[in-house]
Amino acid sequence: MKILVLNGSPRPKGNTAAMVNAFKTGAEKNGNEVVVMNVGTMNIKGCVACEYCHTKGAGACIQKDDMQNVYPEIASADVIIFASPVYYFGFSGQMETALSRFYCVVKPAKAKKFGLIISSGSPNVYAGIEAQFEGILAFWEGENIGVCTAAGEENGKESTFAKLMAFGESIK
Numbered sequence: 001m002k003i004l005v006l007n008g009s010p011r012p013k014g015n016t017a018a019m020v021n022a023f024k025t026g027a028e029k030n031g032n033e034v035v036v037m038n039v040g041t042m043n044i045k046g047c048v049a050c051e052y053c054h055t056k057g058a059g060a061c062i063q064k065d066d067m068q069n070v071y072p073e074i075a076s077a078d079v080i081i082f083a084s085p086v087y088y089f090g091f092s093g094q095m096e097t098a099l100s101r102f103y104c105v106v107k108p109a110k111a112k113k114f115g116l117i118i119s120s121g122s123p124n125v126y127a128g129i130e131a132q133f134e135g136i137l138a139f140w141e142g143e144n145i146g147v148c149t150a151a152g153e154e155n156g157k158e159s160t161f162a163k164l165m166a167f168g169e170s171i172k
């Protein structure tokens with residue numbers, strides 16, 4: 001399986017990145033190919049709703065920024081994992097920005113399985129992200145294959161990384 005992880009944290013060595021690394025280690029043990037794209041540090045602008053993609057562009061986005069490197073990965077992935085810190089009870093702005101750019105493809109070409117990796121300061125702050133995620137999955141007719149979270153002191157803990165490794169390993 002080809003697994004695409006979109007990491008929406010602006011901190012390359014942050015808590016979300018550590019969770020993603022553990023997930024990747026687990027997923028690769030099973031022979032999966034894991035591609036991590038750090039959309040949180042890439043030059044990606046929000047959708048400008050120009051509708052070029054749904055008219056003349058025939059599915060292509062007119063904005064030639066780093067999202068152009070992400071589109072081929074979205075198209076070829078079997079599984080897509082959204083990884084993000086919680087910012088004000090939602091995804092990070094960087095993740096929201098990248099998500100808005102799915103508009104041109106409408107839905108991923110191949111992927112039917114989706115998951116979440118979420119880091120936060122406090123526990124029980126995931127309802128907004130989970131509701132958004134479920135809405136997107138209903139729209140994409142996708143399956144939720146797992147949600148892994150770490151709150152506060154759970155970040156950076158071996159027990160958290162073990163959970164993430166097991167999540168990765170569960171993908172076959």
Ligand SMILES: Cc1cc2nc3c(=O)[nH]c(=O)nc-3n(C[C@H](O)[C@H](O)[C@H](O)COP(=O)(O)O)c2cc1C
Nearest residue numbers: 009011014015016085086087088089119120121122
């Ligand atoms: C702008 C901003 C908003 C945040 N909002 C929340 C929040 O609403 N709830 C929460 O539990 N933590 C919140 N946090 C804390 C982060 O989710 C937490 O520190 C997380 O581990 C950061 O992940 P990272 O190191 O991958 O960036 C916020 C942090 C920032 C910078």
